[in-house]
Amino acid sequence: MKDLRLWINATIFIIAVFLFWQTFQFNTAFQQEGVGPAFFPRVTLIVIMVLTVIETFLALRKAKEEGRQQVMSKRLFLFIVAIGAFVFLFQALPFLVISTITLFLMGVILRIKVLPSVLLSVILSVSVYYIFTEGFNIIL
Known part of the structure; x- marks a missing residue:
């Protein structure tokens, strides 16, 4: 590692x-x-x-230590797969849906509790969407 x-x-x-x-x-x-x-x-x-x-x-x-390397490599692989799925599905699904799901999955991969993970994913997705659509006038 x-x-x-x-x-x-x-x-x-x-x-x-x-x-x-x-x-x-x-x-x-x-x-x-x-x-x-x-x-x-x-x-x-x-x-x-x-x-x-x-x-x-x-x-x-x-x-x-050797044992922690294997756990981190599995998490890293799942993290990369989640980001790849986000990029692949970005045009197929609406931004709010795919970003919320991806952020929630990343919270699960990082072993964050369910409620904070859901709140973080929803609040962050809506905030980013609002900033880009209203502030920068960029449609996501």
């Missing part, structure tokens, strides 16, 4: 460095000084790179 974490961290770090380098290719209107369109992506990528380095050091320091 430690090797997997190191590989994932290395991959994320390399992608973040590449994307950070790509932000220098953004066009700025009229060569304006100050904060341009690349500011937020750069800040986000720097945060991702710092967190990846911290996670790498934690992975190197902490040894995992």
Whole structure:
């Protein structure tokens, strides 16, 4: 599991460095000084790179026991399947239905109690739907 974490961290770090380098290719209107369109992506990528380095050091320091690795790998697999099902069914079902079901299943996978899982999935789905449809005027 430690090797997997190191590989994932290395991959994320390399992608973040590449994307950070790509932000220098953004066009700025009229060569304006100050904060341009690349500011937020750069800040986000720097945060991702710092967190990846911290996670790498934690992975190197902490040894995992063998039994917990198998449980975590099953949960990780189920989590990935739930996200894949969400992406696959996104166009077929309404957003509120598929997001509520997916978030509830993720709560079950993470062994959250049923009532908090239902409340969280419904409130989060409705909130995201409202923000995108009313705030950003994007139809989900």
